[in-house]
Amino acid sequence: MPYQLVWLIFLLPFFSFAIISLFFRPFLNHKPKLGGYITIASLTASLGLSVWALMEVMAAPGHELPIPDINWVIIEGGITIHLGLMVDSLTAVMLIVVSLVSLMVQIYSQGYMAGDPGYHRYFAFMSLFTGSMLALVLADNLLFMYVFWEMVGLCSYLLIGFWFHRPAAANAAKKAFIVTRLGDFGFLAAILLLFFNTGTFDIAELHSLAITGALAGTTLTWAAIGIFSGAVGKSAQFPLHTWLPDAMEGPTPVSALIHAATMVAAGVFLVARCYPLFSHSVEALTTVAVIGGFTAIFAATMGLVMTDIKRVLAYSTISQLGYMMLGLGTGGIAIGIFHLFNHAFFKALLFLGAGSVNHATGTFDIREMGGLRKFMPWTYATFVIASLSIVGIWPLSGFWSKEEILASSLGSQPILFYLAMLTVFMTAFYMFRVVFLTFGGKYRGGGSEAHGKPHESPSVMVMPMVVLAVLAVVSGFWNVTGGFGQFLGHGETHSFAQGFFGILTHPLPWLSLILAGLGILLAYAIYSVKWLSAERIGSMFKPLYTLFYRKYWFDELYENVFVGKALVGGLFAGLQVFDTYGVDGAVNGVASATVAGGRAIRKAHTGQLQLYGLFIGIGILAIILCLYFFG
């Protein structure tokens, strides 16, 4: 098959979007499932093509497919922008992740969104998102990456605000867009800076310039940090992390796809995509590692105390993304992306599980659930698998990638390593806190009386969860042999058995496994068997609890103090007053002064003809005097 078919990978979902948005509303609203089928069909095709592309890339020399460009804008002597695709190993992996998770989520949504009045809108947006996300990973230059970077942001905005009649959703959507845009500002600045210094947007060219040293020094550092700021916004890293928990206002499959598996991981992908720029600047790489490491533990602390299942998962996502950044910052592309790869499956699964739970109970508050193990065994099983995976229990997928990150951070950033280890413990604790509260114990009533008894979700929802659960178990095996690392450009391979069991011969995995185990144990102690009272511990660490629960007051700081009071309420209000009374006041002042002048001079026309005569006389005298003195 010709390589041009790669275009179809992202164009198909766009077609799906176009078809649904143009033809399905408002004409065919009585066929609600059709929109979903179209989406799923297009995604299936995309997935097939992605798999094909992966195969081709694996077979291709240098793991890269040549694809012809299309001219977009050419201004001779100024700027030349091509529209092109880049299909290398990184892209191929991402394609698989995105199309696979997306497909699963869409199938799941068939059940989850059934009956929602915005059904078609939902699938249209989801198609648009998937297309954009696929295009984002395919783009061969920074500008196009930025284009789709913004597009996925838009879809995120639209889907967070999907239930726009809820003010919280609308606010969260707006917040997500603006906060990420703040990061994009740095990204765009970096693009400009790079273009200014190299005259190109092409990623491959930038790579080679960075590698040959033509692009170096502060320029490179600043460009890398700028790009990273885009990643920070998109991947909800500290300090731009505040939007992601709020983004949980969107439908849960959206959270699974966009705010767990794919879009938020785009930041990680971006850094990986531009990795040569980072790797040739120590400062940039360190920044990535430090921010990632710090975010990992920082988010985990907040995850400890949240009572909304989706929020816990959101903080866990932030934390895991921090891990990925840490991996990129200390190890390399393969390490970070490998975690991304695994994380996509188990985190999507967790969210789908949360959605399933919500479907059953009508609430997201874990304090109102409990005992669901009996009602929804499939959900329970898959959720636990995913939880174990994220916690990093051998031999589930999370274990493999997390170990690599821990190992590489120990090698280069010991302090971050300790933080990461601590995070492992916290992760285990909060994940199993959720598990025990949700599925263990007795059912505590759910969201509303009307919802009735909890029940297992329909098979259309369960099936994707099962698929993802399988993946959450096995996806890590790819790199047990070192195959993933080699595919992405470094490391050597070894036999599966050597990797699978060999790792247990090192002390580090044991350390992390023990910490994880301790975390699970503590959660078991508090929430399952109640050896320890959650309340007592809470009051013991009251200040800390409050600090975590109030999210370190970052929302307040940003929204109320910084944006609300300082900017909008302070500076902008001041400017507004200045505009009204200063600038416009001056304009109106000149006008009224003229009118007042007219009224004043008018008084001289008293109707007294001799006064008029006097003016003639005075005028003549004035002229004579002027001529005498100036003439």
Added chain:
Amino acid sequence: MNLELFLPELTLAAFAIIVILLDLVIQRKGWLVVVSLAGVVVAAGFTIIMWGGSSQAIFNNMLAVDNFALFFKLLFLAIAALVILASVDYVSKFTRFQGEYHALVLLSALGMMLMAATAELISIYIALELTSISLYVLVGFLKDPKSTEASLKYLLLGAVASAVLLFGMALVFGFTGKTQLGEIAQAIQALSLSGVLASPGLILGIVLMIAGFGFKIAAVPFHMWVPDVYEGAPTPITAYLSVASKAAGFAIILRVFYSAFGLPQWLSLDWGMLFAVLAAIGMTLGNVVAIPQTNIKRMLGYSSIAQAGYLMVGLATVGFSPAADIVGRSSLLFFLASYALTNLGAFTAIIAISNKLDSDLIQDYSGMGKRAPLLALALTLCLISLIGLPPAAGFMAKFYIFSGAVQHGLLWLVVIAVINSVISAYYYLRVVKVMWLGEPASEEKVPSSGALRLALSLSCLGVLLLGIIPGYIMKLAEVAAKMFVF
């Protein structure tokens, strides 16, 4: 002596007398209008025949028959014709003196024609007084309190101004021993003066003449009579005053200052500067004070003070430019022509509207856009022209006159002038606003006679033509500006 060159003036004088005599014998006074118009047309015919010929002077070099004079004669005749047409409604309300009215209009037109042509101080003075006295009477023609008051103010101040003018003429005459403009110029150059203080007598004479003529053209600070007289005078006469009398003043100033005081250079720079300053003050003052006016005639009075300011930009340009450069003069002529059409159009519309309303208050014009859309449209066009916006004549006139000023280093004056145009938009548009936005006080239509409509359409047509294809009239003005006898 070549008396046929005097034919336009003779015709007009003859028709004036015919009109008076006719008034005594006929009952249908409408014929007076026809006869007056016939006189104007015949005179204009003679004038046109003479156009383009070589410049000559008759009456012992006292009367110039050059294109400059002919241009103004045509202008005055056109104005007179339009005023006569516009007066029809007004005059028909008089029971007596209709003949006298038309005769005086013709006589004053005659005076103005002579003003534009005379090239000798005595004749200038007499011509000026002929115009003035006719106008004094016309202003007081209504004999109601306002009209007579206006007339008295005009007369007393006019007389003081002409006394001042005479004193100036006396000094100039005393200094040079001549009264003929060309000879005065020669005498001044022969004396080869070196500066203001070398000849204070001459300078004082010039200053006093500026004051005397300045009164005619409503230059600040000799302008105070303008609003009062404009308000009190019969509206057609206000129109007449505002365009014809002013144009005549400019004609005479141009001729006197260009011919007699054009050289030496420092002298022309001096009076050029003087006009420039007067222009700046005049337009600012006129525009600013026009803003709070409530009577439309009075407002247009102030507006005409401001317009005189713009016109004086042209005079200043003449002072600043070398003698061979005609742009100052020709732009002045073009401005006068377009200003005349514009103001006549505006006043004609006002006559029609005020006739119905019996009021000159701007607020009473409310809703005219509904009651008399075409009248209101015409008035709007004229006001737009007065602001100096395209596609009306005022735009081209300003462009032309300012272009001359910029050419001769008067950019500062042009900047003041253009800012003044902006100020003027404010009060002109207020009238527009009242007409189109206000609610009409009644639904009654506003009637107007055919003559009036004719005058209005002619003016508006002229305004548009001069605004869109001004080339031809500009060419005329250029030719006129070039052909000076002295």
Added chain:
Amino acid sequence: MDFNYLTTIIFLPLAGAIIVAFVPNLHHKVIKWISAIFTFVPLALSIYLFAIFDRSVGAIQFEEKLSWIPTINAHYHLGVDGLSLPLVILMTFLGFLVVLISWKIDLRPREYFAWLLLLETSILGVFCSLDLLLFFLFWEIEVIPMYFLISIWGTGRKEYSAIKYVVYTLFGSAMMLAGILSLYFATGSLSMVDIAQTGLATFTAVIPVAAIFFLLLTGFAIKLPVFPLHTWLPDAHTDAPTAVSVVLAGALLKMGGYGMIRLCVTIFPQVAQQYAPLLVAFAIVSVLYGAAVTLRQTDLKRLIAYSSISHMGYVLLGIFALGQVSLVGATLQMFSHGIITGLLFAMVGLVMHNAGERDLRKLGGLVRQMPIIAVVFSIAGLGALGLPTTSGFAAEFLVFVGSFTSTVVSGIQVYTILGVLGIVITAGYILWMLQRVFYGPVLEKFNGVKDADILERVYMFAFVAVIMLVGIYPAILTDVIKTGIMPIMGLLGA
């Protein structure tokens, strides 16, 4: 070229205006149809011109030249190049659509459409004139219809706003007139082409060349508008009827940017280079200040109006970065802003008309009642905040790239980055506005509110189509624009 395309395009609306104004006893419907026809034909013709425009050369095309006023060497000289053609299309496009937008006008339709058509003629004239006097004439004519349109068919303090607009604009054109006159006497010519070609070096100006430059610039800056000369704009926009806001934001403001490129940059390349740092600084102040003040607005129309100040700041930035790409970007931004903000105003108009409310504090939840309007409004808003695949992104990005890489102004990178910061604030106010209008709980009082009807959908679709077309494939315009910019770059010595 036998057929006088440009004359036809410019004066057809005028002909329509005259017919509408003076033919007695026309029914309302007939007036609207006449207006539609007399604006559609220019649109079709201008698209035809666009199609046959020779993209391989950077020259004036479809030129028409007649002697007009020999005395002052003025010509009736029309022509378009890559710079003006997009703006001509913009105006004919908006011109036709505003007739559709105005379809529901019932108050004095005869006058309304006459003025609207006259307005189109004047703006088209500005973009096509190659003679300074002709240019200025069209420039000035525009004031009159605007005055009437705002003061009669406007809302709120319409008379105040109208007169403020007029006086402010006239002040600007007064400065411009002084500049044009000085230019005329520095060169003895009124032809933009000739003056640009010969340059000013060989002439002695009556005043310093820089002074002429600033006189002209003041006029354009008021129109654009540039801080601190902008306060007429919010008032005029807020109180103008919808269609007029569309034209005002869509095409009128572009006269300022067009004038800057066509006169200030082309004729005074050296002066422009000398003062570019100052003007770029002003551009950034406009961007940030405009955006900041926008965020404080509670009136829907006023908000959009203020956003124009911010967006036109990018045009100024692009122009005085004086780079090839930045100038192309500035021109594209003019076009793009014209369409996007035009659509925004049209949508605001629909919201106001249908919901009867434009106070953001009192609106909400309208997406249920007017989903189509909400979608289109959102697309326009996203275009305004520079979202990729809309024309706003392509334009702003070219401005940024062009400015950032410009070599004329030292330190322009910092300015550009500050300008980029503006898009964050833009996102803030656009999303806030959309949220306040459409999202949130459904309000009782808007229960009976209607969505767009067929006619409205037609013009919305046209707007959206153009926004997306240019956004996805900007080369359709940049290929033309660059032929207009290249000669200017030659003059700039780059």
Added chain:
Amino acid sequence: MAVGLEHYLILSAVLFSIGLYGALAKRNAIIILMCIELMLNAVNIAMVAFSRYIVPLLLTGQVFVIFIMVVAAAEAAVGLAIIISIYRSRETIDATKIDLMKW
């Protein structure tokens, strides 16, 4: 010192100024008119003096004066007619009270 041109000119200036003062400061319209006549006479003196001393053989100044007299008479006639007309309608000729139109 023999009487010369300057003496006449000064006399003329003095009379002119007196006339000017009167024209500006008197209330009675007829007096104002009289003062204007005074000013014209002052001008006449200057004219004749110039005529006598500058161009003694040409008499131009004297011709001028004749015309000024004619105009003065005409002006006086019209002026007085107006004054009488005003007096008829308002019973006063006080110039300060003739101020219907102002501002």
Added chain:
Amino acid sequence: MIGLDIAFWVLAIVGIIAALAVVLLSDVFRAALSLVVCFLAVAGIYITLSADFLAAVQVLIYVGAISVLIILAIMLTREVQRGSPSNRLRIPAFLVAILFLGGMAFAMLNTTWQVSVAPPLEPTTSALAGLLFGEGGFILPVEIAAILLLAAILGAIVLVREK
């Protein structure tokens, strides 16, 4: 020439006093009479300037016509008793007049007039007649003056007669 000098001084002083009387007297009638005296003094001045014809015309027109006209008007308007008060502008008017006088005197005394030493032409009557009506003379102003008088007569009639 002593005789003429004395005559000038006497006439000048008389003229000025009469003029002042016109301005200062409060009785209108007396003011008018003072004006007549002033006119006569001016006529005398003309004689000292060898303008005999003018002197005669002065007496005829001013004393004979204008003064009579004025006195008639005074009678008609019956404002004699109320007198001739000054308005509130007398101080500024006075200042303007004085400054005016100063300016004119300065100008007149500082100018070098091209004084001719030739003796004046006498008698002037026939010479003036030639100038006014003869070939190469001032026929144009004469003609205009005729029309001017016509206009003035018309005007006076229009204004004075009842509506």
